[in-house]
Amino acid sequence: MAFSSNSGGANSAMCDINVTPLVDVMLVLLIIFMVTAPILSYPIDIDLPQKSLNPPENRRDPPEPIDLRIDSVGQVYWNQSPVPLSALRNMMETEVQRDPGNQPTLQIDMDLQAEYGILAQVLASARNAQMQKIGFVKK
Structure with missing residues (x-):
């Protein structure tokens, strides 16, 4: 009888914690989170290539890639030739228009060691020139 909750008699106070309200509140919070979680997700539009049943017949070899290097002081090199950052967009547009x-x-x-701002300007120039194939090289 040492573990009985009403060992002091019929009129004694109950010493156990009532967890029923706590369980009720937790279940309500769980339902609220389950309902609101799909609302918090944001869709990202991605243009994926679609499957083609008829591949194009006039397949051309891809042109030589353009090696663009940014050194530690921020100088941009277009195929090992130094290029000012202001002329980069015109050069990219010329390649796209070919x-x-x-x-x-x-x-x-x-x-x-190069600044991130230079890379951001290069990527903005490539986007404004409508370049579609951009890759990063790690050496």
Whole structure:
């Protein structure tokens, strides 16, 4: 009888914790979180290539990739030739206009000590020039 909750008699106070209200509140919170969790997710639009039953017959070889290197002081090199950052967009637009359907790949190699702002300007120039194939090279 040492574990009985009413060992003091019929009129004694109950010493056990009532967990029923706590369980009720936790279940209500669980339901609220389950309902609101799908609302908090944001869709991201991605243009994925679609399956084609008829592949194009006039397959062309891809052009040579463009090696774009950014060194530690922020100098940009276009195929091992130094280029000012202001002229980069015009050069990219020229490459895109040669053959918009068969663009060269822009391979960006950046020194670890270079500023991120230079890379952001290069990527903005590539986007404004409508370049579609951009890759990063780690050496």
